[in-house]
Amino acid sequence: MKIAIGPLGKHGGTSEHVRNIIKYSKYELIPITLTPYSLYYKYRFNINIASWILTKVRIERADIYGLLLSKRLAQFDIVHLHGHPYWPEIYRRPKNAHAKYIHTVHKINRKEDSRNERRWKYKQWLNELMFKSCRASDVVISVAKWQQELLLEEGIESIYIPNGVNTEVCKSANPERFREKYKIYDDFYIFGGNISKYKRPDLFVKLARELPNRVFVMAGGVTRDNLMTRFNINIPKNVICLGSLPYNDVIDAFSACRVLVLPSKNDTFPTALMEAMACKKPVVAANNAGPKEIVTDGVDGFLFEPDNEDDLYEKACKAWEHPEAGIKGYEKVKEQFDWKIVIKKIDAVYDSLLQ
Numbered sequence: 001m002k003i004a005i006g007p008l009g010k011h012g013g014t015s016e017h018v019r020n021i022i023k024y025s026k027y028e029l030i031p032i033t034l035t036p037y038s039l040y041y042k043y044r045f046n047i048n049i050a051s052w053i054l055t056k057v058r059i060e061r062a063d064i065y066g067l068l069l070s071k072r073l074a075q076f077d078i079v080h081l082h083g084h085p086y087w088p089e090i091y092r093r094p095k096n097a098h099a100k101y102i103h104t105v106h107k108i109n110r111k112e113d114s115r116n117e118r119r120w121k122y123k124q125w126l127n128e129l130m131f132k133s134c135r136a137s138d139v140v141i142s143v144a145k146w147q148q149e150l151l152l153e154e155g156i157e158s159i160y161i162p163n164g165v166n167t168e169v170c171k172s173a174n175p176e177r178f179r180e181k182y183k184i185y186d187d188f189y190i191f192g193g194n195i196s197k198y199k200r201p202d203l204f205v206k207l208a209r210e211l212p213n214r215v216f217v218m219a220g221g222v223t224r225d226n227l228m229t230r231f232n233i234n235i236p237k238n239v240i241c242l243g244s245l246p247y248n249d250v251i252d253a254f255s256a257c258r259v260l261v262l263p264s265k266n267d268t269f270p271t272a273l274m275e276a277m278a279c280k281k282p283v284v285a286a287n288n289a290g291p292k293e294i295v296t297d298g299v300d301g302f303l304f305e306p307d308n309e310d311d312l313y314e315k316a317c318k319a320w321e322h323p324e325a326g327i328k329g330y331e332k333v334k335e336q337f338d339w340k341i342v343i344k345k346i347d348a349v350y351d352s353l354l355q
Helices: 013-024 049-057 064-073 117-135 145-153 167-171 175-182 201-210 224-231 247-256 271-278 289-294 309-321 324-336 339-354
Strands: 003-006 029-031 078-082 100-105 139-142 188-192 215-219 239-243 259-262 283-286 302-304
Touching (some): 003 013, 013 339, 078 339, 139 339, 188 247, 201 215, 224 239, 259 309, 283 324
Parallel strands (some): 003 078, 215 239, 283 302
């Protein structure tokens, strides 16, 4: 049986999700990856060409390699696509395709998470491409229950299979290795996310300003310069911006922190939250979307009302004083969201389509 899965990039939560399916599935899965033949391959001299085509011209069939690949994929038994069609050609299901198609939806873009109108128009277009792919698929998987309602509004029925976490990797994390490498020896709050408005890094900085005697660490592509440029805020001295880190360093950082803070309002089903819980650390997240499905407030983590800075402050202080919440969080993710459990549900979908 031939099952293709992807596309698989170098970074990001969706790519990590795909890697774990490949790792734990009982089937031998073939990853869909970029090559030098594709317009979307990151050559030094044309790194912005694909981005320009998508954001400015909105052409779906510009990549000849992608169109040829989509025809080859159609001869597989199953094609399992993920996320938004940043590489739109391979999401096209050719007529008379032999393969059964699955589309896993990781996120639906929201206007309030876009930094301006032009960016929202682009994200809206990506949503429409994804909905088109979903409607052409035999099975649609949503990684969060709350997201299923949004898909239904688009006439798309889906099944729920949550995102997963690799608890074994988190168990092997080394907090002292992180502290020595980055020379951070005090207890600290950590933010693990990118610079986008979707992740709301500015709320983490505002929290740091309210707690000047505690250390705040930011990992995931956030720098002092891009924070000030994007959000026009002053960065207090107790904030340490580490930029992008290797995956193993991120897990070490979660194991070294005292509390993880996830300020984002509409995070679909955040992996970083579950990874920190798998490292037995208390977590603070918005009482909305995916975190609401993962965390029981005051038991295995803490939930604050979205974008409410006062409530964020209160819950962050509670989490600092209640490390036992991290132990209960670990027990929950190990029982419900470990990849060895989640993969059985995905393999069951493959089984049903291969019958």
